[in-house]
Structure formats: structure tokens, C-alpha cells
Amino acid sequence: MEISIRNRRISNNGPAYIIAEACDNHMGDTATAKEMIRQSKLAGADCIKFQHHLPDEEMLRDIPMSDNFEEPLYDFLIKHALTLGQHIELKAYCEELGIDYLCTPFSYKAAVEIAQIGADAFKIGSGEMTDITSLKAIAALGLPMIISTGMSTFDEIKRTYSVMKKTGVLFGFTYCVSEYPPNYEDMNLNFIPIMKNEFSDCIIGHSDHTPDLYTSFAAVTLGAKIIEKHIILDKRTPGPDQSVSIDMRDLALLVDGIRKIELALGNERKIHAKEQSIREWAFRSVVSTKEIPEGALITEDMLWTKRPGTGIPSHRLPEIIGKKTRRLIPQNVLVSWDDIV
Numbered sequence: 593m594e595i596s597i598r599n600r601r602i603s604n605n606g607p608a609y610i611i612a613e614a615c616d617n618h619m620g621d622t623a624t625a626k627e628m629i630r631q632s633k634l635a636g637a638d639c640i641k642f643q644h645h646l647p648d649e650e651m652l653r654d655i656p657m658s659d660n661f662e663e664p665l666y667d668f669l670i671k672h673a674l675t676l677g678q679h680i681e682l683k684a685y686c687e688e689l690g691i692d693y694l695c696t697p698f699s700y701k702a703a704v705e706i707a708q709i710g711a712d713a714f715k716i717g718s719g720e721m722t723d724i725t726s727l728k729a730i731a732a733l734g735l736p737m738i739i740s741t742g743m744s745t746f747d748e749i750k751r752t753y754s755v756m757k758k759t760g761v762l763f764g765f766t767y768c769v770s771e772y773p774p775n776y777e778d779m780n781l782n783f784i785p786i787m788k789n790e791f792s793d794c795i796i797g798h799s800d801h802t803p804d805l806y807t808s809f810a811a812v813t814l815g816a817k818i819i820e821k822h823i824i825l826d827k828r829t830p831g832p833d834q835s836v837s838i839d840m841r842d843l844a845l846l847v848d849g850i851r852k853i854e855l856a857l858g859n860e861r862k863i864h865a866k867e868q869s870i871r872e873w874a875f876r877s878v879v880s881t882k883e884i885p886e887g888a889l890i891t892e893d894m895l896w897t898k899r900p901g902t903g904i905p906s907h908r909l910p911e912i913i914g915k916k917t918r919r920l921i922p923q924n925v926l927v928s929w930d931d932i933v
Contacts, residue, residue, distance in 0.1 A: 593793050595736045595762050597712045598692045600638060602764070602795055607854050608812055609797070610847055611694060611715070611820040612637040615833040620672035626685050627825060631840040636847035639692035641715055641820070642682060644706050645673035649699035668832065680709050703730045711735060715820075718742030718770045718799075724755050731759035738818060739763060740799045741787075742770030753791055764795030766818055767811070773803050773836045781807060784814040801836040805846050812853050821846060875901025877926050878909050884921040890914065895927065903928060 594603040602609045612632040618625035625642070632640045647653075647669045655665065674682070679695065686693035696715045697703035703714060713736040720726055721744050731737065737756070741749050749765065756763045767784050779802075787796045797818025798811035808819050824837035838846065863871065876897040884894050890912055897906035903926035904912070915932040 593762060593764070593795060595713065595738065595764055595795055597639065597694060597736070600692060602817060604795065604815075604817060606817070608816060608850055609639065609818045610637045610850060611639045611641050611818065612823045612843055613641045613799075613820050615643060615822055615831075615837070616668070616672055617822070617824040617829060617831055617833055617837055618642075618672075618674070619829070619831060620674060620678075622678050622681060624825065625674070625678070625682050628823060629682065629685055629689060629691060631825070632823065632843065633689045633691040635840055635844040636851075637691065637843060639694050640686060640823075641694040641696065642674060642679065643696045643698065644676070644679060644702040645669045645698050646702050646705075647673065649701045662830070662832075665832070672831075676705050676709070679706065683709060683711075697730070700726050700729045703733060707733045707735060713738065716740065718744065718768050721752055722748050724752070727752065727755060728759060731756065731761040731763075734761065736762040737764075738766060738795075738797070740766045740768040740820075742768035742799070749787075750790070753794070764797060764818065765791060766797040766799040766820060767816070768799040769801065772801055772833075774801055776802070776807070779807055781810050781814055784811055784816055788815050803836060803838065805838070805842060805849060808846060809849055809853060812850050813857065819846075819850060872902055873900040875899070876906040877901055877903030878906060878912060879903070880921050880923055880925055880927055883923045884917050886917055886920045888917050890917065890932065900926075902926070 594601050600609065614625060614628045618628060629640050647666050651666060653666045683693040694713060694715050695706045695711055696717050697706050714730060716737055716739040718740040721739055721741055765787060767787055769778055771778060784796060784798060795817050798816040799820040800808045808821060811819060822833050822837040823843050824834065824839055827839055876899055878895055879898045880894060881896050882894055892913055895909055895912060897909060912932060918931055918933050921927060921931050
């Protein structure tokens with residue numbers, strides 16, 4: 593299965609699709625959001641993702657507060673969520689700079705509005721992963737969906753998979769731990785290969801809430817083909833996603849590291865061209881430990897191994913024991929096949 597966002601195909605045979613998650617770290621300011629787009633492009637990210645919140649569509653006003661929130665989420669979103677007009681402006685700016693625009697709608701109505709402005713796909717948050725009613729309605733809009741799986745059991749993920757398969761919409765999952773930030777012992781990254789095996793016809797990625805880069809790098813080595821990471825222009829900016837966001841310097845390091853890891857993930861074992869010259873001096877050959885007269889019977893105490901590797905290979909030393917010399921062999925020189933009978 594492949595998922596296409598704008599002109600980019602995400603597949604199990606291609607490079608990881610790197611999403612810079614702007615979340616609400618722009619604090620509703622268009623200029624800040626545009627600067628996040630510009631710097632994400634410069635850092636090499638494939639995509640920048642925003643969120644479309646219609647607070648009254650997605651939540652009741654009085655809901656429990658998470659530890660990372662300093663004010664009720666409803667109140668925060670009323671003040672800082674992007675308007676549809678801002679989404680239109682930001683999407684156009686993404687197209688101008690050549691970076692993909694992606695959005696998480698947090699309600700069906702939000703998804704309809706984002707679809708109407710020409711979105712190529714939806715990213716579905718972990719909180720909506722088990723909301724089968726909304727997932728089916730959003731799937732009916734016909735756009736590919738990337739669904740995060742934080743806070744969910746394996747059975748719940750399997751249920752969503754079965755429902756999504758019946759919709760006929762292209763979709764993938766991102767493995768996720770919805771802690772802000774997570775304990776490293778809670779990450780369980782080896783579940784990524786399990787998901788790849790269980791949902792072999794899906795793209796499996798990783799949505800990462802750690803404040804550094806290590807688990808994202810590890811996820812790529814385990815086969816994740818989507819990496820989503822929260823970003824922020826300044827880590828001192830207050831907000832609910834501050835503690836799980838990396839700055840733009842780290843985003844550039846993330847992209848650079850992932851691309852280097854991908855280059856390094858081949859499975860062919862051979863002697864490479866750059867190794868050949870090193871092999872010639874670093875490997876060991878058979879050498880004489882003493883002067884060996886012409887016609888002498890070679891014994892073990894006459895030979896050892898030293899660099900370079902341009903003579904008789906060291907592993908063939910036993911073949912020389914018991915042979916006779918054709919000529920005098922000085923001490924501490926490479927022994928050649930021409931020296932023995």
C-alpha cells in the first residue's frame with residue numbers, strides 16, 4: 593500500500609516521510625506559523641502539520657485537565673486555535689515554498705472544512721483512533737488517512753484496522769505513546785515490527801513525543817516509514833506541547849540523521865571499493881621470524897603474521913609448515929610462494 597500526499601508517495605520501499613508537527617506552538621499567530629513553515633522547509637522536512645480545532649465540535653467545555661496544561665484545553669483553543677482563513681493562508685504558503693501541508697481535524701466538521709480547502713490527506717490524532725463513528729465519516733470524504741495509535745490496546749488498533757479496510761480509503765498507522773513527554777521505558781519501540789507484520793498492507797510510522805531525537809532514529813531502523821515530531825521555534829514558548837517539542841536546529845539534525853541512517857540500512861555484505869586499499873595494509877600476511885636458510889624445512893617457530901596484507905594471507909600459514917625453502921629468506925620479511933618448494 594502507498595499513501596500519496598501532494599506529489600510525495602509514502603511506501604515501504606521509499607524513504608521515511610518526515611512530518612514537522614507545528615501543533616499549537618504558533619499560539620494562533622500567522623507570522624509565527626509561517627516562520628515554522630519556512631524553517632521546516634530549510635531543515636529538510638517533507639511536511640508541516642497543523643491542527644484544525646472547532647472546540648465546541650470536539651469537546652465539552654468542562655473536561656479533565658492534563659498535567660501539561662496550564663489552563664483548560666477548551667479555553668486555550670478558543671484563544672489560540674487557527675481559523676479556517678489562517679489554514680488557507682498557511683496552505684498557500686506551504687505550496688509557495690514547496691513543503692507539504694497536512695492537518696489534523698479534531699472533529700468531522702473540521703475534516704469537512706479542511707477537505708474543502710484542498711487538503712491531500714488527514715492525520716488523525718490518537719484521541720480519535722477508537723472513535724469509529726467519526727473515522728467512518730471522515731473516511732467517506734475520500735482522502736488518505738494517517739492514524740496515530742497512542743493510548744490504544746492492540747485489539748483496539750485491530751478493530752480500527754478492520755473498519756478502515758472496509759471503507760476502501762488508503763490509510764496507515766503511526767505507533768505512538770501518548771505521554772507528554774513519555775518515560776523511555778514506556779516506549780516499547782519493538783512493537784513497530786509487530787505492527788508491520790500484523791498490518792503488512794499498511795504504512796507504519798512513528799509519532800514521537802520524546803524531547804530528543806533518539807527514539808525517532810531507532811524507529812527508522814525498525815522500519816517506520818513516517819516520522820512525526822513536534823516542533824517549536826523557541827523552547828521557552830509556553831503551551832501544552834512545549835515539553836515534547838524540538839527546535840529547528842534539532843529538526844535539521846533529525847532529518848539529516850534519518851537520511852544517513854536510511855543510507856546505512858542495506859543488507860548486502862561485500863568488500864567495498866573504499867575498503868580495498870585499507871584491506872591491503874590492515875590485513876596480515878605470513879612473515880619470517882628468523883633467517884631461514886635455503887633448503888631448510890620450515891617449522892612453526894620460523895613464521896608469524898604481520899601487516900601488510902599483500903603477502904601470503906595469514907590464515908594460510910599452516911600450509912607452509914613442513915615445506916622447504918627454495919632460497920634464503922631473511923628475517924622479518926614477507927614470505928612469498930616463490931620462496932618455498
